[in-house]
Amino acid sequence: MFYREAGQFKTTYAADQALFPIRQDRYAMLAIVAIAFVGIPLFSSNYWLTALLIPFLVFSLASLGLNILTGYAGQLSLGTAAFMAVGAVAAYNFQLRIPGMPILLSFVLGGGTAALVGILFGLPSLRIKGFYLAVATLAAQFFIPWLVTKVGWFSNYSASGVITAQPIVIFGQALDTPREKYLLVLCIVALMALLAKNLVRSRIGRAWMAVRDMDVAAEVIGIRILRTKLIAFAVSSFYCGVAGALYAFAYLGSVEPDGFNLDLSFRILFMVIVGGVGSILGSFLGAAFITLMPILLDVLLTAGSHAFNLNLEPGVTSMMQLLVFGALIIFFLIVEPHGLARLWQITKEKLRLWPFPY
Amino acid sequence: MSPPAGHVMLSVDNIALSFGGVRALSDVSFDVREGEIRAIIGPNGAGKSSMLNVINGVYHPQQGDVSFRGEMRRRMDPHRAAAQGIARTFQNIALFKGMTVLDNIMTGRNLKMRCNLLEQAIYIGRNRREEIAHREKVEEIIDFLQIEHIRKTPVGRLPYGLQKRVELARALAAEPTLLLLDEPMAGMNVEEKQDMCRFILDVNDEFGTTIVLIEHDMGVVMDICDRIVVLDYGRKIGDGTPDEIRSNKVVIDAYLGVSH
Incomplete structure (x- = not known):
């Protein structure tokens, strides 16, 4: 009824290949962008910004990075947090050691360093696939935090390897309120999401999916398998590296290398799986689900226990929160194994016909 | 003959x-x-x-x-x-199952595309012109093999005979x-x-x-x-x-x- 493209004719291939070929989608996207850039900064509290929205955006970026590698190029990786660590530590060192270094350039160089490390750990993907490759990327996951802790130079010889991110200053303007940090992170994430979308609908994106779906056929078409996989590792690690830098600089302020542990890698992998493997939108949905749902549940459970005068102990509510959260993940995966993005896609297909499904 | x-x-x-x-x-x-x-x-x-x-x-x-x-x-x-x-098709269909018919055939033109990674990320400009030029070629092949009606369908959902035809289209896309x-x-x-x-x-x-x-x-x-x-x-x-x-x-x- 409302979501219908009747009467919207496409007369050029350019129009058919546009980002949002359907008018309703374009308006919805504009609305979301307007809310994110204007509405949220105006009406959210500092708590919402620092505790919810900034981490949501940072994790979206990281799961976007992992989704490029795992969802599009089909290479399973458990080293996401390690690549984030590389990005964070590298950005910190570029700021520390090069006077007058613009912070945005440090983020980019941090991502670039992560990309190089990603290529290095991607080399085994020539010979091994699937679970075995995942185990090979575990090497990165254990080696990199260990190296950063062990070699004091990386953290400027601080105690226990903690790095304290420098303040964010852009063009002499210090960004220190949560609102400013949120806007900075939002700009970076929105831009990088757009670039990722462009990549996956261009030649390299098709090459990634070709390697994922049928590598022998891809090779016969003339796609260089190793190069395609390594580009996927590089781009993915670049995204994770920038996410790591933002994690340190805009979210936590100071991080220790052990914070980038296997737990974090798994968290991001779950975001990709729950959100939708091989979908840009899915990365955001998954990150939203995993970062925001526990807090939503917490609020609901607390409100519920007050309403019914249950007087639950704090330990019990947090336990229940975990239980419900786990059940929800399983529920969504049973309902739609391809993730929330696919669920949304099916909803859209249904909506096109609703209410007359003939 | x-x-x-x-x-x-x-x-x-x-x-x-x-x-x-x-x-x-x-x-x-x-x-x-x-x-x-x-x-x-x-x-x-x-x-x-x-x-x-x-x-x-x-x-x-x-x-x-x-x-x-x-x-x-x-x-x-x-x-x-x-x-x-040299292009080929396979005995057991070797299509890219998760991609649409159009994307499968576009992949066949991979070697003919020239834009670098940065141009692809920015998309507008040279990359868009290239995508459209190749799309026109691909549409000619789609027209030739009479598969217009399924161009946006993921190949995994197609019946066997059509999949064979799409695979031929992908091979032909490389000219x-x-x-x-x-x-x-x-x-x-x-x-x-x-x-x-x-x-x-x-x-x-x-x-x-x-x-x-x-x-x-x-x-x-x-x-x-x-x-x-x-x-x-x-x-x-x-x-x-x-x-x-x-x-x-x-x-x-x-x-x-x-x-x-």
């Missing part, structure tokens, strides 16, 4: 290929002339698919040479074969000079076979593409092919026009059989 007068485009000489102790091909030689439709036939396990894999560089023969358009090569990798204009078809009509019903025959003949006719195909349906092979190679246990036991093959005693014993 008269044998074409074109000169030799591809010749394989004394090819020997073995996997461990198993000899897949021994001392096989034949040539393919420009513009012809050449069939490779033979019983199961005769080494037909291995031969195609040698031609486009997936397998490396221990012995022998392949020369394509005057260029001799010992070790070939699939990427170079593709760059030289090959030599097209290798591994059992293009396997598992099809009579009508689908007729359609596929028509497409193969049209490709040969309109684009001038030289075609090497493997097929088990002798009716089809005898009707559409200019010359036939017969393999048995990795050896060549016959080579010639359909009429010559039909009357070849060795081929009849090994493969064709006689009606009782």
Whole structure:
């Protein structure tokens, strides 16, 4: 009824290949962008910004990075947090050691360093696939935090390897309120999401999916398998590296290398799986689900226990929160194994016909 | 159909290929002339698919040479074969299941695209022009093979016959000079076979593409092919026009059989 493209004719291939070929989608996207850039900064509290929205955006970026590698190029990786660590530590060192270094350039160089490390750990993907490759990327996951802790130079010889991110200053303007940090992170994430979308609908994106779906056929078409996989590792690690830098600089302020542990890698992998493997939108949905749902549940459970005068102990509510959260993940995966993005896609297909499904 | 007068485009000489102790091909030689439709036939396990894999560089023969358009090569990798204009389809459909028909065929034009990673990330400008130019080419092929109605469908959802056709479209998208078809009509019903025959003949006719195909349906092979190679246990036991093959005693014993 409302979501219908009747009467919207496409007369050029350019129009058919546009980002949002359907008018309703374009308006919805504009609305979301307007809310994110204007509405949220105006009406959210500092708590919402620092505790919810900034981490949501940072994790979206990281799961976007992992989704490029795992969802599009089909290479399973458990080293996401390690690549984030590389990005964070590298950005910190570029700021520390090069006077007058613009912070945005440090983020980019941090991502670039992560990309190089990603290529290095991607080399085994020539010979091994699937679970075995995942185990090979575990090497990165254990080696990199260990190296950063062990070699004091990386953290400027601080105690226990903690790095304290420098303040964010852009063009002499210090960004220190949560609102400013949120806007900075939002700009970076929105831009990088757009670039990722462009990549996956261009030649390299098709090459990634070709390697994922049928590598022998891809090779016969003339796609260089190793190069395609390594580009996927590089781009993915670049995204994770920038996410790591933002994690340190805009979210936590100071991080220790052990914070980038296997737990974090798994968290991001779950975001990709729950959100939708091989979908840009899915990365955001998954990150939203995993970062925001526990807090939503917490609020609901607390409100519920007050309403019914249950007087639950704090330990019990947090336990229940975990239980419900786990059940929800399983529920969504049973309902739609391809993730929330696919669920949304099916909803859209249904909506096109609703209410007359003939 | 008269044998074409074109000169030799591809010749394989004394090819020997073995996997461990198993000899897949021994001392096989034949040539393919420009513009012809050449069939490779033979019983199961005769080494037909291995031969195609040698031609486009997936397998490396221990012995022998392949020369394509005057260029001799010992070790070939699939990427170079593709760059030289050799495309192929597979016996078991090897489409990219998660992608739409359109994206599958667009992937076939991968080697013809020039934009670098940065240009692709920015998209507008050169990359968009390139995407649209290639889209136009792909649409011509879609039109040619009559698959307009399914262009936005993920290939995993298509029936078998259409998947075969999409795979042919993907191979054609590379604008090959030599097209290798591994059992293009396997598992099809009579009508689908007729359609596929028509497409193969049209490709040969309109684009001038030289075609090497493997097929088990002798009716089809005898009707559409200019010359036939017969393999048995990795050896060549016959080579010639359909009429010559039909009357070849060795081929009849090994493969064709006689009606009782």
